[in-house]
Amino acid sequence: MRSRRYFLRQALTSAGAALLAGCDALSNSSWFPKVLGIGEHLSSAAQHLVTSRRSMAQEFTEADLSPEFRSNGTANPEDGEYQALAARGFQDWKLLVDGLVQAPAEFTLAQLRAMPSRTQITRHDCVEGWSAIGKWTGVQLSHILALVRLQPEARYVVFHCADPMWGTAEKYYESIDLEDALHPQTILAYELNGEVLPIKNGAPLRVRIERQLGYKMAKYIMRIEAVKSFAAIRGGKGGYWEDRGYEWFAGI
């Protein structure tokens, strides 16, 4: 009886270990993550099916604000050029908007601040699982894109950032499609909770894409590029985290 119980326990433990090892082998295979990727396509299709292009993210009241809007990822870019700009209060910083546009342009922070602004209290959902609520003020990306006039073949907007990731030379970048780029709540924010955007939250400029997860909302933006495809940019998946296996469509 005892030996049978021992055998059963050994068998169960071995089966469990084999199952886990099998799952890890599948995760590290070249084909299985692609099969799992079907889920992302279904999620994206289903989420677009039940929403309109202009469906709005929930907006909150001052009472809902998080006492402190926590920083995640880069809190202070380890980059000489960026630090020099920060030292002078970003007076010399300029946002470059180019790529597939009729009239490439550069904008200073003062110029952006002089444009019509939008203020929104929204919830920031991190892919890790936490949420924070903040009040953002900035200029709608659609306003900037109207100024530079997109070329008809432009399909995506790429954000190039100043922050190198974890001591590597590789800087953060992200991309969104035109549906999100032209959405009324997609703003280039220069203020958080009524004050100048702090460095830990992306100064001088970060994008808000309120229907997607936090990693889409690039901080420390230096350049916005309109493209037809992001396949040739860096890892080809459309963003720093996307190149590391995260979904390009981060709606859930």
Next chain:
Amino acid sequence: MAQSYLYRRHSLLVRITHWINVIALTALLMSGLQIFNEHPALYWGKSSYTGEPALFEVAKGFPWGKPSYTGKPAIFETANKFPSWITVPSEQWLAMGRRWHFFFAWLFVINGIVYLAHSIASRHVQRDLKPTRADWRAVWRSAKDHLLLRHPQGEAARRYNALQKLSYLLLIFGLFPLILLTGCSMSPWLNSVLPGWVDFLGGRQSARTLHFIAAWTLVLFVLIHVIEVVITGFWNNLRSMITGRYRISPGGQL
């Protein structure tokens, strides 16, 4: 004494969808715990940082030390994250955990739709799961019988008993929809379908907490389910969910 005999207890579709559920729910639980481990704390409200303490927080196991974002001690705290033998992948790998979770979530949803469509069309729900008047009268006795490990024998074992019907119905029409709803409510994109709808669940972070509780309620269901399978005749039950055939022994003995 009457002869014991085999009869076809479960249709092929019920058997297939049952085993797909076993695979999908196991993968969902293990990848879900992987996702939870990335931020092992639960909150109640619209956001994580409301000025109120977390409901539940993991104290150690973070490479950067104890999480104290709320600035207040958690209401409940444990020492460690879920161990690697219960997560998929086993190491901390959020991107891959999410891939597993969403793939098997879709498998679970499609499987559920197929099961429901078939079970309603074939009248399985109405015939086998819907409690009769006699069932409603027998609920308390059925509950007592379960606690005393007394189970229907002979011909009475051909049909589900009162408590069994109610648990299956609660699972199919209560817990499964709740776990799906709370899962979907964590999507910022789906929140925009009708801005504010997630407040019906207490806010996005409450929904995340409910999703976690629903998952463990499901684990509890499976635990009781497996115990019942074992004590009411393991091989007979297992065979009926594989080949469909279940043995009825009118004399009572199996």
